[in-house]
Amino acid sequence: MKIRxxxxxxxxxxxxxxxxxxxxxxQRGIDxxxxxxxxxxxxxxxxxxxxxxxxxxxxxxxxxxPQGEVSLLSVPRDLRVRFPDGTFTKLNFAYPQGGGELTxxxxxxxxxxPIQFYLAIDFEGFAQIIDLLGGVTLVVEEPMYxxxxxxxxxxxxxxxxxxxxxxxATALDFVRYRDFIYADIGRMRxxxxxxxxxxxxxxxxxxxxxxxxxIRTARDHLQTNLSVFDMYDLARIIHAAQIEEFQMAVxxxxxxxxxxxSYQQIEVVKMAQVVTEIVKQVDILTRSEISVSVLNGxxxxxxxxxxxxxxxxxxxxxxHVGNADAFDYQNTYIITLAGIERKAQLLKxxxxxxxxxxxxxxxxxxxxxxxxxxxxGTDLLLIVGERFAVPNG
Numbered sequence: 499m500k501i502r503x504x505x506x507x508x509x510x511x512x513x514x515x516x517x518x519x520x521x522x523x524x525q526r527g528i529d530x531x532x533x534x535x536x537x538x539x540x541x542x543x544x545x546x547x548x549x550x551x552x553x554x555x556x557x558x559x560x561x562x563x564p565q566g567e568v569s570l571l572s573v574p575r576d577l578r579v580r581f582p583d584g585t586f587t588k589l590n591f592a593y594p595q596g597g598g599e600l601t602x603x604x605x606x607x608x609x610x611x612p613i614q615f616y617l618a619i620d621f622e623g624f625a626q627i628i629d630l631l632g633g634v635t636l637v638v639e640e641p642m643y644x645x646x647x648x649x650x651x652x653x654x655x656x657x658x659x660x661x662x663x664x665x666x667a668t669a670l671d672f673v674r675y676r677d678f679i680y681a682d683i684g685r686m687r688x689x690x691x692x693x694x695x696x697x698x699x700x701x702x703x704x705x706x707x708x709x710x711x712x713i714r715t716a717r718d719h720l721q722t723n724l725s726v727f728d729m730y731d732l733a734r735i736i737h738a739a740q741i742e743e744f745q746m747a748v749x750x751x752x753x754x755x756x757x758x759x760s761y762q763q764i765e766v767v768k769m770a771q772v773v774t775e776i777v778k779q780v781d782i783l784t785r786s787e788i789s790v791s792v793l794n795g796x797x798x799x800x801x802x803x804x805x806x807x808x809x810x811x812x813x814x815x816x817x818h819v820g821n822a823d824a825f826d827y828q829n830t831y832i833i834t835l836a837g838i839e840r841k842a843q844l845l846k847x848x849x850x851x852x853x854x855x856x857x858x859x860x861x862x863x864x865x866x867x868x869x870x871x872x873x874x875g876t877d878l879l880l881i882v883g884e885r886f887a888v889p890n891g
Contacts, residue, residue, distance in 0.1 A: 538562050539611055539777065541602045543593065543618040554593040554601055556673075556689065559613065561777045569745040569776045570693070571609075572686040577751060578761035579608050588761060593618075598721055608764070609749075609773050615724055623719025625666030630711050633663045636695040637859055640866060642675045659863075683748060690746045691859050745839070747776045775840060785813035788841045791872050792819045795827030795881040804888045805880070812848055817876060823867035827883035829854055833861055836877040845878055850887060 544556035557573040575590040581604060589608075592601040598616035606613040628634055642657040655671040657664075664672060673689050750768035754761050771787070790809055794802035806819040830853045834842045842855045858865045872879050 537777070538615065539606075539613045541598070541605055541613050541616040543598060543601060543616065544624070545593070545618055545620050551594050553590040554618070555590065556686075557589060557601070557605065558689075559605065559609065559611075559777065570690065570747075571772070571776050572690065572746075572748045573605060573608075574683075574686070574749060574751050574762045576760065576762045577608070577749070578754070578756070578763055579604055582607075598723065602723075609769070609777070611773060611777055615722070617720060617722040617724065619716065619721075620719045621670055623716055625670050626715045626719075627712055628664070628666035628669045630708070630715060631696070633665050634669055634692065634695050635661065635663045636672075636691060637661045637862055638672065639859055639862065642672070644675065686748050687858075691857070694746075745776050747772050747836075785844065786815065788844060789815045789817055789875055789877045790845060790880050791817055791876045791878070792880045792882065793822040793868060793871060794820070795822035795825060795830075796884040796886060797825030798884070801882055801886070801888070805882055805886075808888050809845075809848075809880075814845070818871075818873050820871055822871075822881050823864065827881055828885060830883045830886040831856055831861065831879075831881045833858060833865060833879040833881070834877075835872070835879060841877050845880065848889065849880075850885075850889060852885065 538561070540560045540562070542558045542560055543554040545552050546555035553575075555575055557575055559571040559573065561569040561571070573589065575588070577589045578586055579589045579592075580586055581592065581595075582600075589601075589604065592604045596603075598618050602613050602616040638657055638659050638661075640659050642655055644653060644655045646653040653674075655675055657668060657671060657675075669692060673685060673692060675685070675688070750765040750772060751762035752765060754763045792802045792806045792809070802819040802821070806816040810816050830849065832842045832845055832849075832853060832855045834855065834857055839855065846853050846855060858869070868879070868881070
């Protein structure tokens with residue numbers, strides 16, 4: 499079966515942080531953005547064009563506080579959702595039926611939060627913004643190769659693994675690619691990886707001329723219910739937004755088939771928890787809600803087993819203990835698999851000092867070597883190294 503490649507996917511993330519996030523932070527003095535709420539929630543859409551139909555290929559909720567705190571919640575495009583007329587279908591069918599306004603309403607009802615604004619951006623704007631910034635440097639975890647000459651236009655994706663600088667077209671391919679193993683979840687994680695790389699590059703510290711150029715480029719590729727009168731004010735106050743990190747997560751879902759059609763089915767309880775933590779910023783995490791697989795990377799006999807027993811005593815769920823790919827790990831690593839860093843921090847708090855929290859992308863080739871050892875549903879992978887000692891009680 500061919501890998502399905504969407505015409506556009508990660509457009510949304512970049513458009514979202516560069517334009518939506520900046521746009522709203524820049525206008526935080528405007529009462530209408532926040533009204534009585536403490537947060538402004540913005541639905542950002544990346545649009546694809548298939549057989550003449552425009553659909554939202556990527557869906558992200560950006561939540562911004564008046565203080566400039568930003569949270570990102572990626573929503574699977576194939577979620578089976580209820581439309582206002584009572585019918586159920588895929589989320590990405592909302593845009594061709596009612597544009598950004600209908601999509602905003604559907605996602606707001608789904609998540610149970612007010613979403614005041616929407617912003618849609620096309621792939622040309624995405625690529626142009628990347629090029630205007632001089633490209634983006636990130637780590638490509640594994641080879642990405644796909645060719646479809648029959649597509650209109652033809653698709654040719656060929657990205658080698660490793661750390662590299664991507665131009666706009668290649669960055670677009672990076673977020674388009676849909677692999678066999680992780681499918682749309684992998685794409686959403688790559689979108690978040692790209693956004694993080696762009697933000698850490700210092701987008702919020704760019705000079706006035708660059709910011710103005712970004713805004714000019716974005717305006718030609720946006721559809722939104724927001725006024726554009728204050729967009730250039732962004733350039734004057736963007737340096738005031740001192741954001742170094744932001745919360746990111748993916749709405750939990752499981753694959754299902756109904757009448758021969760594939761959907762993602764929302765996991766209601768887990769979704770409510772993610773929305774509460776990521777959007778509402780209420781910390782309700784308990785250890786019993788965190789699944790940790792433990793691998794021995796030190797070679798010390800039974801170290802993973804003893805660590806797993808220790809974590810179970812503390813209330814963590816430990817579905818698997820075993821050996822890592824090698825016994826040469828000096829440090830101990832927590833690899834975040836579920837996209838919620840709070841879970842990793844809660845685990846780190848009970849472990850010895852020096853434990854490192856990393857993403858699968860940051861862990862690079864070593865993660866590829868161990869990922870098959872991790873059971874589905876694991877939130878965190880703990881690899882204990884030579885310097886690790888199981889805490890007492």
